[in-house]
Amino acid sequence: MKPRAYYLVGLLVLxxxxxxxxxxxxxAMRVHxxxxxxxxxxxxxxxxxxxxxxxxxxxxxxxxxxTETEDGQAASLVDFSSIQxxxxxxxxxxxxxTSASMWSKxxxxxxxxxxxxxxxxxxxxxxxxxxxxxxFSDQASTVFPLGSDKYTAKQALGKLQPGxxxxxxxxxxxxxxxxxxxxxxxxVIVIVTNGPDTGLNEVHSLDGALTAAQNAGIPVYVMxxxxxxxxxxxDQVADGTGGFAYxxxxxxxxxxxxxxxxxxxxxxxxxxxxxxLQANNSEHTLEVAVKDNGEEDRTSAHFISRxxxxxxxxxxxxxxxxxxxxxxxxxxxNWPSAAVKSLDFSVDGVxxxxxxxxxxxxxxxxxxxxxxxxxxxxxxxxxxxMAGNTGxxxxxxDVEPPITVKITNLTxxxxxxxxxxxxxxxxxxxxxxxxxxxxxxxxxxxxxxTVPPYVAxxxxxxxxxxxxxxxxxxxxxxxxxxxxxxVTVISEVGSYSWVIPVxxxxxxxxxxxxxLRAQRRSRRPKSTPLSGGQPxxxxxxxxxxxxxxxxxxxxxxxxxxxxxxxxxxxxxTASRHHASITYEGGNYTIASLSPDNPVIINNLPITDxxxxxxxxxxxxxETTLRYEQ
Numbered sequence: 001m002k003p004r005a006y007y008l009v010g011l012l013v014l015x016x017x018x019x020x021x022x023x024x025x026x027x028a029m030r031v032h033x034x035x036x037x038x039x040x041x042x043x044x045x046x047x048x049x050x051x052x053x054x055x056x057x058x059x060x061x062x063x064x065x066x067t068e069t070e071d072g073q074a075a076s077l078v079d080f081s082s083i084q085x086x087x088x089x090x091x092x093x094x095x096x097x098t099s100a101s102m103w104s105k106x107x108x109x110x111x112x113x114x115x116x117x118x119x120x121x122x123x124x125x126x127x128x129x130x131x132x133x134x135x136f137s138d139q140a141s142t143v144f145p146l147g148s149d150k151y152t153a154k155q156a157l158g159k160l161q162p163g164x165x166x167x168x169x170x171x172x173x174x175x176x177x178x179x180x181x182x183x184x185x186x187x188v189i190v191i192v193t194n195g196p197d198t199g200l201n202e203v204h205s206l207d208g209a210l211t212a213a214q215n216a217g218i219p220v221y222v223m224x225x226x227x228x229x230x231x232x233x234x235d236q237v238a239d240g241t242g243g244f245a246y247x248x249x250x251x252x253x254x255x256x257x258x259x260x261x262x263x264x265x266x267x268x269x270x271x272x273x274x275x276x277l278q279a280n281n282s283e284h285t286l287e288v289a290v291k292d293n294g295e296e297d298r299t300s301a302h303f304i305s306r307x308x309x310x311x312x313x314x315x316x317x318x319x320x321x322x323x324x325x326x327x328x329x330x331x332x333x334n335w336p337s338a339a340v341k342s343l344d345f346s347v348d349g350v351x352x353x354x355x356x357x358x359x360x361x362x363x364x365x366x367x368x369x370x371x372x373x374x375x376x377x378x379x380x381x382x383x384x385x386m387a388g389n390t391g392x393x394x395x396x397x398d399v400e401p402p403i404t405v406k407i408t409n410l411t412x413x414x415x416x417x418x419x420x421x422x423x424x425x426x427x428x429x430x431x432x433x434x435x436x437x438x439x440x441x442x443x444x445x446x447x448x449x450t451v452p453p454y455v456a457x458x459x460x461x462x463x464x465x466x467x468x469x470x471x472x473x474x475x476x477x478x479x480x481x482x483x484x485x486x487v488t489v490i491s492e493v494g495s496y497s498w499v500i501p502v503x504x505x506x507x508x509x510x511x512x513x514x515x516l517r518a519q520r521r522s523r524r525p526k527s528t529p530l531s532g533g534q535p536x537x538x539x540x541x542x543x544x545x546x547x548x549x550x551x552x553x554x555x556x557x558x559x560x561x562x563x564x565x566x567x568x569x570x571x572x573t574a575s576r577h578h579a580s581i582t583y584e585g586g587n588y589t590i591a592s593l594s595p596d597n598p599v600i601i602n603n604l605p606i607t608d609x610x611x612x613x614x615x616x617x618x619x620x621x622e623t624t625l626r627y628e629q
Contacts, residue, residue, distance in 0.1 A: 028053050028295070028297075029050065029051070029052060029053070029058060029290065029292060029295040029296075029297050030050070030051045030052075030239075030242070030244065030297055031048055031049070031050045031051075031288060031289075031290045031297045031298065031299050032048065032049045032050075032051075032219050032242035032243070032299055033046060033047070033048055033217070033242070033286070033288060033299055033300070033301040034047045034048060034049050034186045034219070034268060035047040035088065035185065035186045036286060036301055036303045038303050038304060038305070038306045039306070039308075040308070040335060040336055040339070041275060041279055041304075041305055041306040041307075041308065041387060041389075042274050042275040042276075042277065042279065042305075042339050042385060042386050042387035042389075043272065043273075043274055043275075043336040043338065043339045044070075044075075044272070044273055044274075044275055044286070044303065045270055045271070045272050046068065046270065046271040046272075046286065046288060047083075047086070047088065047186065047268050047269070047270055048268060048269045048270075048271065048288060048290075049219075049264055049265070049267070049268055049269075050269065050290055050297075051244055051264055054260070055221075055244040055245075055246055055257075055260050055261070055264060056260055056263060056264065057263055057264045057266075057267035058292065059082070059267065061082070061269060061290065061292060062080075063077060063080035065290055065291055065292055066080070066269070066271060066288060066289070066290055067288070067289045067290075067291075068271050068273060068286065068287070068288050068289075069286070069287045070273075070275060070276075070277070070284060070285075070286055071277075071284050071285055072285075072287075073276070075273040075275070075286075076273055076274075077271055077272060077273050078272055078273055078274060078338050079270070079271075079272035080269070080270070080271060080272070081269070081270050082267075082268075082269055082270075083267075083268045083269070083270055084266060084267060085126070085266045086186075086266070086268050087128075088185055088186055089126070089128040089129055089130070089183075089184075089185035089186070090125065090126065090129040090130075090185060090186045090187075090188070090265065091129070091130045091131070091132075091146060091180050091183040091185060091186070091187045091188075092125065092129070092130070092131045092132075092187075092188055092189075092190060093131075093132050093134060093146075093175075093176030093177075093179050093180055093187075093188070093189045093190070093218075094118055094121075094122070094131055094132065094133050094134070094157075094190050094192070095134050095135075095136060095140075095169070095172045095173065095176055095189060095190065095191045095192065095193075096111075096114065096115070096118065096133065096134070096135045096136070096157070096160055096192050097111075097114070097135075097136060097137070097167060097169070097191075097192055097193035097194060097195070098111065098135045098136065098137045098160050098161065098162055098163050099136075099137040099138075099162065099163060099164065099165055099166060099167045099195065099198075100137070100162050100163065100164060100165035101165065101194055101195050101226075101228065102114065102162050102194060103162035108251075109162075110194055110225070110226070110250075110251045111160060111161075111162055113251040113252065113254060114192045114223075114251060114254060115157045115158060115160060117223075117251075117254040117255050117258050118157055118192060118258075119154045119157055119158075120255065120258065121190075121258045121261075121262065122150050122153055122154055122157075123150065123154075124262055125150065127148070128148070129148070130146050130147055130148045130183065131144070131146070131147070131148075131150065131153050132144055132145055132146040132147070132153075132176070132179045132180075133153055133156050133157055134172050134175050134176055134179070135160055135163075135172075136167060136168045136169055136171065136172035136199075137162070137163030137164045137165075137166055137167065137168070138163060138164035138166040138168060138199065138200075138201065139168050139171065139199070139201070140168050140171040140172035140175045141175075142175065142179065143156045143157075143159070143160070144156035144157075145179070146179050146180065146183065165198075166198050166199050166200055166201075167193065167195055167196065167197050167198045167199055168197070168199030168201075168202045169191065169193065169196075169197040169199065169209075170197055170199065170202055170204045170205060170206055170208065170209040171199060171202050171203055171204050171209075172191070173189060173191070173204070173209040173212065173213060173220065173237075174203075174204045174208065174209055174212045176189045176218075177189070177212045177213055177216050177218055180216070180218060181216070187216070187217075187218045188218060188219055188220075188221060188243070188265065189213065189218055189219070189220045189221070189241075189243075190220075190221050190222075190223065190261070191220060191221070191222045191223065191224075191237070192223045192254070193222070193223070193224055193229075194224070194225050194226035194228060194229070194251070195226065195228040195229060195230075196228070196229065196230035196233050197230075197233065206233070206236060206237075209237075210236070210237070210240045210241065213240075213241045214240065214241060217301055217302075218241065219238075219241045219242040219243035219244075220237050220238055220241040220243040221238065221243045221244055221245075221246070221261055222234050222237060222238055222243070222244075222245040222246065222247075223246055223248075223254055223257050223258065223261075224245060224246065224247045224248070225247070225248040225249065225250050225251050225253065225254060226249075226250060226251075227249075229247065231245075231247070234247070242299060244261075244264070246260060246261065271288065274336070274338050274339050274386060275305065275386075275387065276386075277305045277387065278305065278387050278388050279305055279306060279307040279308065279385075279387035279388050279389050280305055280307060280388075281304055281305065281306060281307050282304070282305055283302050283303070283304055284302065284303055284304075284305055285300055285301075285302055286300060286301055286302070286303055287299070287300040288300070305387065307387075307388075307389060308389050309389070309390070309391050310333065310334075310335045310340075310383050310384075310385060310389050310390060310391025311333070311334040311335065311391060312331055312332070312333050312334075312381060312382075312383050312391040312392055312393040313331065313332045313334075313393050314329070314331055314332070314381065314393045314395050315332055316330065317329075317379075317395045317397065318395065319395055319396045319397075320376075320396065320397075320398060321395075321397050321398065322397070322398045322399075322400055322429065322430075323367065323397050323398070323399055323400075323429075324367045324368075324399055324400045324401055324402045324429045325366070325367060325368070325402035325429060325431070325432055325476075325480070325481055326364050326365070326366055326480065327364075327365045327366075327367060328361070328362065328363050328364060328365070329345070329361060329362040329365065329379070329381065330361045330362075331343070331360070331361065331381045331383070331393055333360060333383050333391075335383065335385065335391075337358050337360070339385045339386050339387070340358070340360055340383060340384075340385050340386075341356070341384050341385050341386050342354055342355060342356050342360075342383070342384050343355040343360040343361070343362075343381060343382070343383050343384075344380075344381070344382040344384075345362045345365075345379075345380075345381060346379075346380045346382070347370065347372065347377055347378065347379055347380075348377050348378055349378070349380075352365075352370065353365075360383065362381075366480075367399050367402070368401075368402065368481060372399045373399075374399060374400050374401065375398065375399065376396050376397070376398055376399075377396070377397060377399050378394060378395075378396050379394065379395050379396070379397055380392055380393070380394045381393050381394075400429060401429075401481075401483060402428065402429050402432050402476065402480075402481040402483070403426065403427070403428045403429070403432060403434065403474045403476060403481055403482070403483035404425075404426070404427045404483055405424055405425070405426050405437075405472050405473070405474050405483045405484060405485045406424060406425045406485060407422065407423070407424050407470065407472055407485050407487050408423045408424060408425055409421070409422065409423045410422060410470060410487050410489055411487065412487050412488055412489075413488070413489070413490065414487075414489045414490065415489070415490045415491075415492050416458075416460045416489050416490065416491055416492070417460065417491070417492045417493050418460070418461075418493075419457060419458065419459040419460070419461070420457070420458055420460070421455050421456070421457050421458075422439055422455065422456045422457070422458055422470060422472070423453065423454070423455050424437065424439075424454045424455075424472040424485070425454075426452070426454050426472075426474045426483075428474075428476065432476050432477075432481070433476060433477040434474055434475070434476060434477070435450065435475050435476060435477040435479070436448050436449070436450045436474075436475050437449055437450075437454040437472060437473070437474045437475075438472070438473045438474075438475075439454075439456035439458075439470075439471075439472055440469075440470070440471045440472075440473070441458055441463070441468055441469070441470055442463075442468055442469050443469070443471075446458060454472070454474075458470070460491035460493060461493050463491055464491070465491050465492060465493060466490065466491060467488050467489070467490055467491075468488065468489055468490075468491055469486055469487075469488050470486065470487050470488070470489060471484055471485065471486040471487075472484065472485050534550060534629065535550070535551040535588055535627070535628075535629050536548050536549060536550045536551055536627075536628050536629075537549040537551065537567070537581075537618070537625045537626070537627060537628070538625065538626045538628055539623065539624075539625055540617075540624040540625065540626055541570075541622070541623060541624040542569065542570045542622065542623030542624065542625075543568055543569070543570045543623065549566075549567050549625075551581065551583070551588055552583075553583050554583075555580055555581070555582050556580065556581040556582075557577065557579075557580050557593075558578050558579045558580070558581070558620055558623075559574065559575060559576050559577040559578045559579075559593070560572075560574040560575060560576050560578065560621065561576045561577070564576070564577065565577070565578075567625075569620050569621045569622070569623045570621060570622040570623050571621040571622030571623070572621075573597075573621045573622060574597075574620055574621025574622065574623065575593065575594035575597045575621075577593045577594065578592070578593060578594055578597065578599070578620050578621065579591065579592055579593055579599045579618075579620055580593055581612070587611045587612070588611070588612045588627070589609045589610060589611050589612065590606070590609070590610055590612055590618065591606075591608070591609040591610075592606065592607075599618060599619070599620060600618070600619035600620075601616055601617065601618055601619075602616060602617055603617075603619070612627040613627070614627060614628060614629050615627065615628075
């Protein structure tokens with residue numbers, strides 16, 4: 001070789017040693033869809049990596065530089081963000097070349113240095129990240145299955161030994177794809193090699209390996225070093241899967257390339273949009289294009305318009321909880337708010353309200369306006385999103401009046417003759433404050449206490465004798481709710497202004513019945529004597545003990561009402577029209593006029609007419625009569 005040729009070769013060697021990395025497609029921007037999160041479809045999150053020609057992340061890109069389409073239709077982004085060290089878990093298939101070329105007499109050997117830098121790469125993976133180690137020489141085999149035990153993975157690396165002088169790299173790629181299947185998260189394959197694929201007995205070809213990686217959406221990154229590499233082959237592997245090939249002159253530059261790969265894996269962009277598709281579990285195509293400084297790249301991937309049940313819960317309420325008055329229901333909807341279409345609020349199967357805009361909650365529901373009966377009712381909150389997904393939460397609640405009022409010391413019909421303290425129990429539900437309680441008599445307020453105990457004094461002597469309506473009304477602090485109880489009592493006294501009317505009424509009440517009775521008696525036929533003497537009733541006990549009531553031929557009525565009966569009876573246990581005595585066929589017979597309050601003769605109630613016999617004892621209310629002749 002001529003001296004000039006030696007000079008040129010030497011200069012080339014120096015240049016190669018000085019250049020830190022000879023990545024493929026220098027200067028070309030490359031975008032790759034790392035992962036599509038459709039777990040909350042119709043919200044779609046697309047995670048992207050954008051690399052420059054050296055395999056380093058392209059930073060500081062803005063939303064206007066990205067275009068995203070769904071089945072060819074433009075998607076409107078609702079969120080754009082740059083992510084550093086994403087919390088999204090990562091699974092790495094680490095493919096280690098263990099062919100004979102990875103051994104040398106000089107330490108560290110290419111394999112030793114590869115193992116060292118690959119171990120450092122594993123150390124920098126996240127806690128939730130997983131790794132599998134696959135070696136390949138004449139054939140591919142897994143030495144550490146996919147898992148998160150980084151320490152054991154590094155131990156498996158340290159046990160690798162050089163094998164045959166063949167490289168079944170394509171079989172290793174397919175084994176890596178299969179190892180990552182089922183992992184929910186981002187997936188990548190990293191190949192560490194110093195030569196081209198030379199597997200003579202391989203099952204898979206380059207096209208087969210590329211197809212497997214492409215169908216799984218897994219990018220392949222190549223850590224290549226040495227002079228025996230096939231740049232064309234590496235370009236097909238990396239470019240065909242959306243990955244990158246990092247090329248070094250020897251194994252001593254691997255650390256720098258692993259660092260570049262880690263930067264690229266940790267720097268991502270997330271594009272979020274809400275799909276217009278229906279959630280029917282069909283496949284669709286998503287494409288992303290990026291433009292920056294005159295450079296452009298685009299990539300696509302498939303995703304499923306996944307149907308789901310929207311998670312809805314009511315953590316603040318439990319079955320049996322008591323509610324009433326103004327109630328706000330705030331369901332927890334673990335779903336993108338931008339994707340939610342409506343919230344239906346129903347009680348006992350009847351929809352009361354549909355909310356079609358955020359916030360999706362039922363604010364200030366008034367139980368008194370719905371007019372539900374007190375007791376248990378079923379409340380259901382159903383959420384529907386833009387894609388037709390639904391979810392609901394139900395709870396059985398005890399609906400009660402916001403305030404309850406009970407008069408504790410007066411009962412209906414009670415007779416009151418002197419001043420009385422009217423007491424009331426007023427009980428509000430939790431969260432409701434009682435502002436005041438009004439005590440009224442015949443519609444006129446007599447007291448308005450604002451704090452318990454709720455008591456008012458009523459003097460019946462200032463009112464007319466007779467019935468009076470007592471009411472107690474409670475009001476809440478916002479004047480939204482009232483509760484009322486009424487009771488009618490009887491006043492047996494009155495003011496002096498009412499003496500004359502009362503006396504007059506009493507006089508008429510006495511005179512009129514006597515006049516009517518005298519009129520009736522004047523119309524009675526003369527009594528018919530029976531053998532043994534004139535028939536009669538002697539009052540043993542009652543309103544007029546010792547009184548003798550002669551019986552004639554006409555009907556004789558007995559009852560509590562004086563002006564409507566011939567013989568008045570004593571006590572509230574006597575009926576208004578209790579019994580009648582008639583003369584039939586030579587005998588006097590008695591019959592009950594009130595089926596529920598029978599006449600008692602000789603201590604036995606009668607159910608039908610009965611002939612009276614001398615000496616019979618007749619019991620009617622608190623009056624006892626004896627039949628005599």
